[in-house]
Amino acid sequence: MTTHAAHSAGRALQAAQLPDDLIITGEAVALEVRPAAFLLRVVSALIDAAAYAAVLLALAVGVLGSLGDVNEARATAVSIATLAGVVVVAPTVVETLSRGRSLGKLATGIRIVRDDGGPIRLxxxxxxxxxxxxxxxxxxxxxxxxxxLLNGRGKRLGDLLAGTYAVRTRGADRTAPPLLMPPELEEWARGADIRAMPDGVALAARRFLDRTGTLDPASREQLxxxxxxxxxxLVAPPPPWGTHPERFLAAVLVARRDREYAVGLRAREVLAATTAELRRLPFQLR
Known part of the structure; x- marks a missing residue:
């Protein structure tokens, strides 16, 4: 009997709340978006600061050297413009194009993401x-x-205003293989009303299905x-009489995943149609 796996599945079953930094997909997969450690963020910031300072110094010397007659006012203007370009424009461009990465973040294995776990934008x-x-x-x-230090996710002031935070990108767990719909439950799942399922229950079911091969048969059946x-x-109508619990759980999670995907697809289609409508006359005059 694999007691460790059984205890892990039991703890997942009993969990009433999930950490705020877990993102649960429709198939009940917990995405690894743990906040980066404070020390990693400090090291990343120091590397970025050194890189940007070197670029700032090189640009300032190059621009001032290319000017013939440099007075105090011109030097001040060039310094301010160069400072703004390197300190504000450069990080904005780098993080936008790399989706939350920079030299320091690459070196320390972290990334900046939105609060919902998605990639950041401009x-x-x-x-x-x-x-x-x-x-x-x-x-x-x-x-x-x-x-x-005062924030649970290690956010600085810019993260609080932008709705972002830093997450680890190294050492993430192996992605679980996708679940498949049991053929005998496909018709039932198509018409079943799957109500709002707590993320804790869905995640416990997914973890259980991922670990069925490591559980003792008696523990597996009980869980x-x-x-x-x-x-x-949470499901109406109930599955056909005699349905195996594991196949029932898999069918519910697959149906939940497919419906979530369909909702997102419809939302994108509506957004695309609305955008196309707004681009027509008289909104866009030539």
Missing amino acids: RHAFIRALTGFGELWLTAGSIAVMTA GRQLAARVEP
Whole structure:
């Protein structure tokens, strides 16, 4: 009997709440989006600061050297423009094009993502860079350090304003293989009303199905029946009489995943149609 696997599945079954930093997909897969450690963020920031400072110095020397007659006012203007370009524009472009990566983040194995786990966009990168000019450069990082220490996800002020945070990208768990719909339950699942399922229950069911091969047969049967008993009140009508608990759980999770995907696809189609409509006359005059 593999007691470790049985205990892990039992703890997943009994979990009433999930950490806020877990993103649960429709198939009840917990995406590995754990916040990056504070020390990693500090090292990443120092590497980025050194890189941007080197670029800033090189640009300032190059621009001033290319000017013939340099007075104090011109030198000040060039320095301010170069500083803004390197400290705000460069990080914005780098994080937007790399979807939350930079030299320091690549070196430390972290990435900036949205609060929902998705990749950041231009707006998020710009807010982070603009806020970082004050909390990182003007205050030598003191504001960022204090804010990150007080936040559960290690967010600095720019992350709070942009709705982002840093996550680890190294050492992530192996992606679980996708579940398949049991053929005998396909017709039932197509018309079943699957109500809102708590993420804790769905995640426990998925983890159980991933570990069935490592469980003792008696523990496997007991846990399967317990999970099926928790899921069955959330589904109407109930599955056909005599359905195996594991196949019932797989059918519910697959149907949940497919419906979530269909909702997202319809939302994208509506957005595309609305965008095309707004681009027509008289909204776009030539």
